[in-house]
Amino acid sequence: MPRPTAAQLAYGSATVVLATLSMLLLSGVTSVVGIAVIALVALCLGVLVSVKAAEPRRSTAAHPVSTGRTDHATTSVSSPSGRAAGSPSAAETRVPASLRR
Numbered sequence: 001m002p003r004p005t006a007a008q009l010a011y012g013s014a015t016v017v018l019a020t021l022s023m024l025l026l027s028g029v030t031s032v033v034g035i036a037v038i039a040l041v042a043l044c045l046g047v048l049v050s051v052k053a054a055e056p057r058r059s060t061a062a063h064p065v066s067t068g069r070t071d072h073a074t075t076s077v078s079s080p081s082g083r084a085a086g087s088p089s090a091a092e093t094r095v096p097a098s099l100r101r
Contacts, residue, residue: 004050012050016042 004012019042029035 005054008050008053011053012046015049016046019045 020039023038023042024035027034027038029038
């Protein structure tokens with residue numbers, strides 16, 4: 001298992017401390033069992049945050065934007081008009097299908 005990074009340690013520790021303090025202040029728990037439960041929940045939350053900080057972010061630039069048109073360069077079938085079979089003509093691409101008669 002790889003070692004945690006500095007960012008993971010910082011995010012996880014800050015989450016545990018802040019979550020524990022806020023839950024203790026908001027709940028007003030004074031019993032030992034209640035404090036232990038709050039500490040355990042905060043610890044689990046800190047571990048979750050540190051694990052999520054390690055996941056690589058998905059970049060939208062990595063996935064090309066689809067234009068809705070397919071590449072017919074690999075298709076060897078063509079129509080008599082010279083364009084690939086099934087590809088829309090220039091006039092068909094300008095008019096939405098809902099407006100065609």
